[in-house]
Amino acid sequence: MKVPTMAEYMAEGKQPEVLFWVGCAGSFDDRAKKITKAFVKILNNANVEFAVLGAEESCTGDPAKRAGNEFLFQMQAVTNIEVMNAYDIKKVVTACPHCFNTLKNEYPGLGGTYEVMHHTQFLKSLLDDGRLKIEGGSFKGKKITFHDPCYLGRGNEVYEAPRELIRKLDVELVEMKNCRKKGLCCGAGGAQMFKDAEPGDKEVNIERTEQALEVQPDIIATGCPFCNTMMTDGIKNKEKEDSVIVQDIAELIANAQDL
Amino acid sequence: MEYIPNILFAILLIFGIGYFGKNVKKLSRNINLGKDVDRSDNKSQRWKNMGMIALGQSKMVRRPIAGFFHIIVYVGFVIINIEVLEIIIDGLFGTHRVFTKVLPDSIYGFLIGTFEILAIGVLISVIIFWIRRNIIKLKRFLSAEMKGWPKSDGNIILYFEIVLMTLFIVMNAADISFQQAGNGNVISQYLYPLFEGNVETAHIIEKVAWWLHIAGILVFLNYLYFSKHLHILLAFPNTFYANLKPKGEFVNDANVTKEVMLMMDPNADPFAAPAEGEDEGEPEKFGASDVQDLNWVQLLNSYTCTECGRCTSECPANQTGKKLSPRKIMMDTRDRLEEVGKNIDANKGTFIDDGKSLLNDYITPEELWACTSCNACVEACPVSIDPLSIIMEMRKYLVMEQSAAPTELNVMMGNIENNGAPWPYNQMDRLNWKDEN
Ligand code: SF4
Ligand code: SF4
Numbered sequence: 287m288k289v290p291t292m293a294e295y296m297a298e299g300k301q302p303e304v305l306f307w308v309g310c311a312g313s314f315d316d317r318a319k320k321i322t323k324a325f326v327k328i329l330n331n332a333n334v335e336f337a338v339l340g341a342e343e344s345c346t347g348d349p350a351k352r353a354g355n356e357f358l359f360q361m362q363a364v365t366n367i368e369v370m371n372a373y374d375i376k377k378v379v380t381a382c383p384h385c386f387n388t389l390k391n392e393y394p395g396l397g398g399t400y401e402v403m404h405h406t407q408f409l410k411s412l413l414d415d416g417r418l419k420i421e422g423g424s425f426k427g428k429k430i431t432f433h434d435p436c437y438l439g440r441g442n443e444v445y446e447a448p449r450e451l452i453r454k455l456d457v458e459l460v461e462m463k464n465c466r467k468k469g470l471c472c473g474a475g476g477a478q479m480f481k482d483a484e485p486g487d488k489e490v491n492i493e494r495t496e497q498a499l500e501v502q503p504d505i506i507a508t509g510c511p512f513c514n515t516m517m518t519d520g521i522k523n524k525e526k527e528d529s530v531i532v533q534d535i536a537e538l539i540a541n542a543q544d545l
Numbered sequence: 546m547e548y549i550p551n552i553l554f555a556i557l558l559i560f561g562i563g564y565f566g567k568n569v570k571k572l573s574r575n576i577n578l579g580k581d582v583d584r585s586d587n588k589s590q591r592w593k594n595m596g597m598i599a600l601g602q603s604k605m606v607r608r609p610i611a612g613f614f615h616i617i618v619y620v621g622f623v624i625i626n627i628e629v630l631e632i633i634i635d636g637l638f639g640t641h642r643v644f645t646k647v648l649p650d651s652i653y654g655f656l657i658g659t660f661e662i663l664a665i666g667v668l669i670s671v672i673i674f675w676i677r678r679n680i681i682k683l684k685r686f687l688s689a690e691m692k693g694w695p696k697s698d699g700n701i702i703l704y705f706e707i708v709l710m711t712l713f714i715v716m717n718a719a720d721i722s723f724q725q726a727g728n729g730n731v732i733s734q735y736l737y738p739l740f741e742g743n744v745e746t747a748h749i750i751e752k753v754a755w756w757l758h759i760a761g762i763l764v765f766l767n768y769l770y771f772s773k774h775l776h777i778l779l780a781f782p783n784t785f786y787a788n789l790k791p792k793g794e795f796v797n798d799a800n801v802t803k804e805v806m807l808m809m810d811p812n813a814d815p816f817a818a819p820a821e822g823e824d825e826g827e828p829e830k831f832g833a834s835d836v837q838d839l840n841w842v843q844l845l846n847s848y849t850c851t852e853c854g855r856c857t858s859e860c861p862a863n864q865t866g867k868k869l870s871p872r873k874i875m876m877d878t879r880d881r882l883e884e885v886g887k888n889i890d891a892n893k894g895t896f897i898d899d900g901k902s903l904l905n906d907y908i909t910p911e912e913l914w915a916c917t918s919c920n921a922c923v924e925a926c927p928v929s930i931d932p933l934s935i936i937m938e939m940r941k942y943l944v945m946e947q948s949a950a951p952t953e954l955n956v957m958m959g960n961i962e963n964n965g966a967p968w969p970y971n972q973m974d975r976l977n978w979k980d981e982n
Contacts (some may be wrong), residue, residue, distance in 0.1 A: 332973045357831075443791070471919035473917060
């Protein structure tokens with residue numbers, strides 16, 4: 287797997303086409319690392335010149351901001367912006383809607399303006415340019431449902447790019463009763479991922495998993511590492527891990543092509 | 546003697562409108578207790594949103610049944626104001642159905658006919674609304690915050706509508722000259738036989754219905770201030786001033802930016818005296834613990850909230866039994882703001898600390914921490930209210946002023962500070978995944 291860093295590009299005096307912002311989950315979480323690798327395989331396969339920041343990347347500060355620590359968020363943001371501006375970064379792609387949202391919307395006000403894309407948008411653009419081909423492979427004819435990540439959907443109104451990619455997999459896309467604008471949160475956002483839920487009758491991810499299972503899918507597609515964890519846990523809780531798989535759209539595309 | 550009714554009417558009108566005006570002033574004073582926020586950009590988009598969402602009711606119809614009946618009541622309300630104009634002119638000048646003299650018969654008949662049909666439509670809709678609230682007991686009208694006043698408030702307005710619409714029809718039905726002209730009496734003609742026998746009684750009934758109708762409208766107008774029904778007026782400014790940025794974007798606190806830039810700037814002298822002319826003032830408080838810390842749009846939001854509960858019924862935390870209800874956040878904000886306003890009135894224009902605050906006395910940290918910041922409430926609100934922004938401001942206060950985050954969140958934040966990730970991994974290991982299997 288070819289994963290060049292910005293420092294390496296810089297040493298050669300070159301600029302990559304796009305910076306791949308891996309994010310904390312994508313770098314450290316075992317489940318999310320698989321998404322990261324799947325995405326890199328697709329990029330390599332499509333001959334995209336990308337680079338990562340590697341050890342120079344730091345948390346965007348999203349969980350700090352959503353938890354109410356604006357100070358920590360801005361410290362993180364300013365540090366990251368300094369690094370990115372030093373490399374003269376123009377275009378960023380990330381597989382995490384939380385990173386996507388902060389980089390795209392909240393960094394410009396602090397001096398970091400980039401063209402930011404969610405990986406589903408980026409893959410869609412590769413598809414449109416003919417640089418990427420998507421075929422169903424082993425997924426052909428399977429029933430699949432997509433869970434809208436809040437920060438991609440409602441937060442930034444990206445609803446169609448992930449769906450268009452899914453349709454290319456020759457699968458049957460079925461929508462849950464809460465989808466697009468009305469999508470139900472997986473329960474991880476707003477820094478909830480890092481703490482126990484307040485007392486209630488149920489965990490949010492269980493509610494969402496039940497909604498997904500209502501449409502009897504073979505696959506639950508996700509577009510966010512946190513959603514992925516939440517849905518995977520939900521499926522385990524419902525003891526459905528043998529019949530339903532939870533995968534990120536990048537994983538589905540990479541797997542369909544045996545990358 | 547013959548001018549007495551006109552004078553009485555003028556007094557009634559002046560008193561009704563005057564009292565309303567007084568309350569509007571109080572309302573705007575209260576809203577202006579909030580901090581400033583700039584919403585003067587992109588006027589054309591703002592007008593468009595107001596047209597679509599408030600005037601066009603575009604978000605109401607996302608729930609088609611409620612939306613449909615709401616539109617009837619709304620259109621009825623708006624159009625019937627033309628009739629009210631006629632009533633006011635008649636009342637002030639002692640005329641009778643003055644518009645029959647200025648408008649061609651066909652138009653007058655069409656207008657009144659439309660009003661009568663709408664009045665029946667409103668009656669039917671209101672009865673359906675009443676049944677939904679009181680017999681079918683829709684879940685979102687039963688939440689904890691909907692007991693007591695909010696529940697009666699919801700019903701009172703329905704009774705108001707029933708009485709006003711009935712009075713309107715009766716007034717028309719008992720108006721013998723109007724019935725004999727047979728123009729526009731599409732509904733009231735069926736009630737006319739009850740009155741046509743006795744001219745005297747019919748005249749009295751007509752007069753009584755006329756007076757009660759206009760008095761009822763004035764009482765209704767003045768009731769608004771005390772009710773969630775303020776939304777029929779405030780929905781317009783509220784949709785106009787709503788946030789136009791992507792919902793995922795949360796404001797970057799400018800005071801924090803100043804501090805951060807100072808810390809990051811190697812040339813800045815942290816002990817330097819503030820520049821000449823720059824007002825040191827009180828140190829800024831981060832986030833919000835009370836209504837004065839919120840901005841005026843958030844306060845306007847709280848007065849606009851119709852307590853419909855669409856936000857709460859979409860809220861993932863609420864759906865899974867947690868205490869958080871975005872509707873309650875809005876209702877609490879309004880209740881506290883009213884309390885602060887009354888305090889100011891009682892103390893000759895200044896607020897005297899009452900030992901209470903929006904945080905804790907109204908909204909508990911438990912509610913605030915249950916929010917996933919998913920924006921479902923913001924998306925669901927038919928009048929563009931943003932409960933999430935208030936939740937976030939209060940979280941900011943809890944964390945930045947009180948260091949009162951749940952322990953696990955403190956651990957997460959400590960990790961970000963030390964390792965650049967919410968988990969305890971070394972930043973140097975960020976690329977390890979590349980070589981793992
Ligand atoms: S943003 Fe918070 S309050 Fe609003 S619906 Fe989501 S969880 Fe509930
Ligand atoms: S905030 Fe909006 S959706 Fe929620 S109760 Fe108030 S008006 Fe209804």
